[in-house]
Amino acid sequence: MDKHQLPDLIINGVSGGAGGTYNNVNMDGVGKVVGPIVARMFKGNGHMNLNDDLAAEEAECNGVIKVMGNMRFGTLKVDGVLNVGKSFRGESCTLNGMVSIKGDCELEDFVGEGSFNVGGLLSAGHVDFKLQSQGKANEIGVESLVIRQVNNGFWSKMFSGIIPKLRPELCTRTIEGDFIDVEYTTADIIRGNIVIIGPGCTLGRVEYREQITVHPEARVGKVEKVGE
Numbered sequence: 518m519d520k521h522q523l524p525d526l527i528i529n530g531v532s533g534g535a536g537g538t539y540n541n542v543n544m545d546g547v548g549k550v551v552g553p554i555v556a557r558m559f560k561g562n563g564h565m566n567l568n569d570d571l572a573a574e575e576a577e578c579n580g581v582i583k584v585m586g587n588m589r590f591g592t593l594k595v596d597g598v599l600n601v602g603k604s605f606r607g608e609s610c611t612l613n614g615m616v617s618i619k620g621d622c623e624l625e626d627f628v629g630e631g632s633f634n635v636g637g638l639l640s641a642g643h644v645d646f647k648l649q650s651q652g653k654a655n656e657i658g659v660e661s662l663v664i665r666q667v668n669n670g671f672w673s674k675m676f677s678g679i680i681p682k683l684r685p686e687l688c689t690r691t692i693e694g695d696f697i698d699v700e701y702t703t704a705d706i707i708r709g710n711i712v713i714i715g716p717g718c719t720l721g722r723v724e725y726r727e728q729i730t731v732h733p734e735a736r737v738g739k740v741e742k743v744g745e
Contacts, residue, residue: 523557526550536569553586570603587620595629604637615650622654630667632685639689648685648701659694666701666717686717700732708743 523540528548536552544550544561552569559573563580570586576593583600590607597614604620612629621637628643632650639654645663646652652664666685687702697707700715705722707714712725718735726744731737 526554526556542573559590605635612646648687650685652687654689657689657692657694659692659697661696662692662694662699664699664702 523538525541525543526534526537526539528534528544528546530546531548532546533549533551536550536554539554539556540558542554542556542559544563544565546563547565548563549566550568554567554569554571554573556573557575559571559576561578561580561582565580565582567582567584567586570588571584572589574591576590578593578595578597578599580597582597585602587603588601588605592609593607593611595610595612595614595616599614599616601616601618601620604622605616605618606623608624609626610624610629612627612631612633614631615633617634619636621640622635623640625642627641628645630647630649632648633646633652633654635654637655639657640659642660644659644661647665647667649667664687685701687699689704691706691708692699692704693708695710697709697711698713698715699718701717703719706724707720707722708724710726711728712723712730714720714723714729714731714735714737716732716734718732718737720736721738723729723737723740724743725740726742729740731740
């Protein structure tokens with residue numbers, strides 16, 4: 518069916534709707550959708566619960582959005598809090614706020630400020646993220662990764678006020694990639710071609726192939742050059 522023949526789903530105020538295949542989905546207010554959604558464009562503003570999968574070519578999530586199933590998208594912009602119950606996969610995600618994913622996260626580009634929590638593997642082409650609270654993933658595999666700490670942002674103040682120990686830092690078991698440039702990161706192992714270790718890092722082991730730089734304020738158990 519041509520996309521222009523598909524219906525739209527519009528929810529305003531306090532209401533709900535059924536899943537299905539739509540052209541545009543616009544949700545504004547407090548709403549709940551039962552069933553999977555497939556849409557060309559999805560836009561949610563307010564407090565929304567989706568109890569199944571969400572797939573959209575373009576998506577915007579503003580406010581507090583919960584997707585209990587898998588989430589698939591071409592491009593996604595998040596301004597607020599997004600919770601995903603299963604896996605998270607797309608081309609591009611721009612985040613201003615917090616995203617929590619119970620499963621794996623697979624992206625081509627991941628940029629923004631705030632915090633993230635990935636229960637499984639964070640796999641991405643390029644990650645450029647400014648942490649205002651904790652960034653966490655079980656494992657990270659990337660082409661390039663740049664992590665910076667922001668101390669004075671809104672999200673940093675809010676999260677540190679609720680949970681004082683929740684410092685802006687990246688926590689993971691392993692990071693593997695071609696180019697890795699991190700600060701305020703705790704990890705067991707980092708493996709990369711070009712590796713830059715900034716201040717505030719606590720690392721068990723770093724393996725590099727071409728080039729490494731270690732900040733004097735970083736703590737690294739062992740550094741080893743591998744390969745040719």
